[in-house]
Amino acid sequence: MGVSTLDQVIKKAEEHCNHPGAKLTPKRKNILILLLRSGSPLSAYELAERYQQQFHESVPPMSVYRMLDFLMTENLAHKLVSENKFIACSHIACSHQHQVPQFLICDHCNKVKEIAIGKDIIDALNINVTKAGYHLINHQLELHCLCDECSQTSAA
Numbered sequence: 001m002g003v004s005t006l007d008q009v010i011k012k013a014e015e016h017c018n019h020p021g022a023k024l025t026p027k028r029k030n031i032l033i034l035l036l037r038s039g040s041p042l043s044a045y046e047l048a049e050r051y052q053q054q055f056h057e058s059v060p061p062m063s064v065y066r067m068l069d070f071l072m073t074e075n076l077a078h079k080l081v082s083e084n085k086f087i088a089c090s091h092i093a094c095s096h097q098h099q100v101p102q103f104l105i106c107d108h109c110n111k112v113k114e115i116a117i118g119k120d121i122i123d124a125l126n127i128n129v130t131k132a133g134y135h136l137i138n139h140q141l142e143l144h145c146l147c148d149e150c151s152q153t154s155a156a
């Protein structure tokens, strides 16, 4: 991500958090910057390590988790449950309402794409789950894929 784009996204994130109890503190902002700069999902420990390297300050993983919780509540970051790693939301600079995300994870290069799940798909999932006697509590989908680039490379 280019520097000017990063600045714009951070500015949007600050505006987004401009409501009571939701301040994007310098540390929370730094965590978000690390996620935005990273091309692939990061674990809390990787974030703590990078924080130390880039901002010359050590933050314990427990505080990293708390800052991530804040970023996730604000939909600025998401957790990939299947990987136990975190990524920045791809829609921070968008003006539309955040929708239930589904993540396309390339198993070859770890690139992750966040796209919205259509309401019809969520409805269909709900029906399936309810029929089986369960109640869906998390709609987020994580699909393991090959991205276009990697599928071309592996076909060659």
Ligand SMILES: [Zn+2]
Residues within 6 Å of the ligand: 075, 078, 089, 090, 091, 098, 101, 114
């Ligand atoms: Zn998102």
Ligand SMILES: [Zn+2]
Residues within 6 Å of the ligand: 090, 091, 094, 095, 096
């Ligand atoms: Zn968007």
Ligand SMILES: [Zn+2]
Residues within 6 Å of the ligand: 106, 107, 108, 109, 110, 111, 146, 147, 148, 149, 150, 151
């Ligand atoms: Zn790939």
